[in-house]
Amino acid sequence: MDLASNLAIAAGIIVEILLLWETSDRQKKNQPAPGFLSSGLSRLQEVIGLVLLVSWGVIALADYFDPPLSLGALSALQSYIMLPSFMFLFVFGMVSPKLLPRVNEQTIVVVSLVALYGLFSLTQLEWFWLAALLLPALGVFVMALTTRVIHPYLKSLLYFWYLICLFIMVLQSNFEMFIRPASELELTLFDHFIGGAAGIFLLLHSIFLVRFFLMLTALILPSNRYLMTLAMPQLFDDQQIPRLKFLGILALFGVILAFNHWSGLVASVSMLNILILLAVHFLERPLQLTERL
Amino acid sequence: MKPGRFSALRGLSIVPNALLWFVSALVPVIFLFAVIAAFDQAAQHRGLLAALDEHGRETQAVISTVDFEASRGYIFLSYPIEDGKDGFAVIRTLELYPADWLQSLAPGQAIDIVYVAASPHRYNNEAVPRAYYPDLQRNPGITRDIIGLFLFFLAVAIFRPHFIFLGVVSYDQITLAPPPQKPA
Numbered sequence: 001m002d003l004a005s006n007l008a009i010a011a012g013i014i015v016e017i018l019l020l021w022e023t024s025d026r027q028k029k030n031q032p033a034p035g036f037l038s039s040g041l042s043r044l045q046e047v048i049g050l051v052l053l054v055s056w057g058v059i060a061l062a063d064y065f066d067p068p069l070s071l072g073a074l075s076a077l078q079s080y081i082m083l084p085s086f087m088f089l090f091v092f093g094m095v096s097p098k099l100l101p102r103v104n105e106q107t108i109v110v111v112s113l114v115a116l117y118g119l120f121s122l123t124q125l126e127w128f129w130l131a132a133l134l135l136p137a138l139g140v141f142v143m144a145l146t147t148r149v150i151h152p153y154l155k156s157l158l159y160f161w162y163l164i165c166l167f168i169m170v171l172q173s174n175f176e177m178f179i180r181p182a183s184e185l186e187l188t189l190f191d192h193f194i195g196g197a198a199g200i201f202l203l204l205h206s207i208f209l210v211r212f213f214l215m216l217t218a219l220i221l222p223s224n225r226y227l228m229t230l231a232m233p234q235l236f237d238d239q240q241i242p243r244l245k246f247l248g249i250l251a252l253f254g255v256i257l258a259f260n261h262w263s264g265l266v267a268s269v270s271m272l273n274i275l276i277l278l279a280v281h282f283l284e285r286p287l288q289l290t291e292r293l
Numbered sequence: 294m295k296p297g298r299f300s301a302l303r304g305l306s307i308v309p310n311a312l313l314w315f316v317s318a319l320v321p322v323i324f325l326f327a328v329i330a331a332f333d334q335a336a337q338h339r340g341l342l343a344a345l346d347e348h349g350r351e352t353q354a355v356i357s358t359v360d361f362e363a364s365r366g367y368i369f370l371s372y373p374i375e376d377g378k379d380g381f382a383v384i385r386t387l388e389l390y391p392a393d394w395l396q397s398l399a400p401g402q403a404i405d406i407v408y409v410a411a412s413p414h415r416y417n418n419e420a421v422p423r424a425y426y427p428d429l430q431r432n433p434g435i436t437r438d439i440i441g442l443f444l445f446f447l448a449v450a451i452f453r454p455h456f457i458f459l460g461v462v463s464y465d466q467i468t469l470a471p472p473p474q475k476p477a
Contacts, residue, residue, distance in 0.1 A: 094321050096460040210328050211321055211457060217447055218454030227454060230462040 001192075004063035006074065008189045010081045011055035012196025016277070017088065018048045020099040020201070023281050027102045027237065059189055085200060093207030100208060101280050102237040105144035106246050108162040110253060110279035112137040115165035117257060118172055118272045136161045145243055152232040153219070159235055160216055163209040169276065170202045172269075191270045198273030201280070241283070249283065317453030320446050327442040331435045338434020344409045344416040351423060354382060354406045359398050361387060365436060368398065370406060370420060382408040382420035389432055390425055 022044045025032055032042035041049075069077075092099045103111075116133055119125075125133070140158055143150065150158075187195070215231065218224040240246070253275055260271045354370035366387030371379040384406070387395055398404075408420035421429050450457055455467050 094325055098460070207325065210325050214320065214324060214447070214450040214457045215454065215461075218451055218457065220451055224451075224454050227458045227462060227467070230466050231458055234461050 001074065001078075002062075003067060003069055003074070003077070004059050004189055005187075005192045006077050006081065007055070007059045007062050008192035009196035009199075011051070011059060012193040012198075013081065013085055013200045014055070015048060015051055015193075016197035016200050017099075018044065018051060019197075019277075019281050020092075020101065020204075022048060023101045024099050059193075063189060089200070089203050089207055093204045094211055097208050097211070100205070100235060102235060103159070103162060103280065104237045104240050105140055105150075105158065106240050107279050107283055108140050108158055108165075109137070109144045110250065110283065111162055111276055112140060112165045113250070114253070114257075114272050114275050114279070115168045118269070119168055121268070122172055144240070144246065147240070149238055152229045152236075153225070155232045155236045156212075156216060156219070156228050159232070160209075160212060163205055163212055166202050166205040166276070167209055169198075169272065170206050187267060187270075191267050194270045194273050194277075198277060201277060202273075253279075313449065313453055316446075317449050318456050320450050320453075321457055323442065324446045324450065327439055327446065331439050331443065334435045334439060335433050338432070341409070341416045341419055341421075341434075342430055344419070345407055345421065345426070348410050349407045350410055351405065351407050353403050354408075354420070356398060356400050356402045356404065358400065359395075361395070366395075370404070372406075372408075380411070380418075382406060382418050384420050384422065386434070386436065388436055389429060389434065390422065394422075394425075 022042070025042075025044065032044060035041040035043050035046040037046055116137060119133070140161065143158070215228065219228055241249075256275065257271065260266055260268065265271075266274070352372045354372035356368055357371050358367075358369040360367055360369075365385065368384040368387070370382045370384065372382065374380045384390075405423035406420040407423055407426050408418065409416045411417050458467060
């Protein structure tokens with residue numbers, strides 16, 4: 001990988017961390033600092049925009065001049081990217097998972113369908129695996145169309161399913177760019193950028209999946225169950241967008257996938273990653289939220 | 294019983310509980326490492342099986358060394374190649390094989406192996422005994438120490454889950470006993 005590709009991955013990681021921070025702040029209803037340029041934007045949103053502009057400027061310059069760097073220098077650069085990233089993943093995935101976005105049934109439906117689409121397009125599964133994957137997805141879909149507030153224990157199972165779907169995404173695609181030679185993959189700088197952003201997001205959730213598995217296992221003892229009741233409001237959101245709008249968004253996502261499959265505009269894995277990030281960070285944002293009950 | 298002895302016994306009785314609390318603080322980190330180690334072992338095992346499937350060759354090899362201690366145990370083997378020289382292969386992670394078969398092995402003994410041909414393949418010179426190749430294909434390749442670590446910390450997490458929830462649930466909300474149920 002050349003300098004521009006490495007910078008694109010680093011930029012993707014930084015932008016995604018800022019987005020996680022911004023989403024977490026917004027979901028916790030923290031009063032954001034007003035922006036310098038517009039009162040409609042928070043300061044953090046302006047910082048994200050600035051980082052995007054500056055990073056893509058630097059990436060374009062690196063791509064244009066393509067400085068001849070030795071393998072040692074490129075390896076050192078990758079280490080400088082990976083080391084802080086793994087520190088971030090460990091701290092915010094295992095020690096203090098404060099940056100995990102809160103999700104609802106609708107987000108889980110989108111993530112499930114995207115992950116399963118990716119899985120089915122890559123591999124043929126036996127009927128029992130198909131059933132094991134499709135039944136929970138169908139169950140979540142039905143719940144996304146209803147307005148009942150579900151019990152924290154059921155929420156914890158849905159959240160576990162959501163984490164498994166993200167882990168499926170990690171397994172099926174996301175390490176390719178780090179493992180296989182760049183010449184085989186023919187990825188663009190945009191693919192590297194999305195790979196960096198989605199990589200940090202998916203790995204963060206994969207590490208939390210380990211912890212959440214322990215949390216779920218602890219439910220075996222009745223005396224521990226109150227802990228899950230306290231934990232789920234931090235991870236799960238009861239607000240959902242109206243049913244028709246949700247179905248419209250789902251159809252739009254389907255059209256985007258079909259168009260990309262037909263046109264080959266963006267690498268398939270990048271498109272799946274974009275849709276997952278959109279669902280988690282932006283699904284409820286442009287629409288008026290509907291309070292349940 | 295004298296009062297002094299009684300308080301010493303009471304003091305001793307809290308040691309297991311204190312130890313359990315101490316170990317429970319380590320659960321999130323060590324369990325994560327156990328999971329990563331298990332994934333790594335399983336991935337290495339699948340990688341070796343894939344390499345054997347694609348580039349595997351069968352031959353009869355002679356045992357040079359059997360070491361049950363170093364690097365989870367290994368058997369170093371040599372086999373003849375075309376130009377009169379000897380090729381070398383190694384069978385690793387001996388706990389994946391039956392103990393009585395391992396005990397029957399001795400230097401100089403001939404066994405049938407399937408091995409990965411030399412470079413540039415990954416896992417080159419790694420081998421498995423021909424007789425146990427089908428069993429190995431059904432084995433996940435995770436060693437007993439990692440499974441033990443996994444189960445031990447899972448059990449600790451069930452009995453002392455408070456540190457796992459810390460960070461998601463605030464410190465003030467965590468109580469050692471569950472809060473009383475509200476009357477209906």
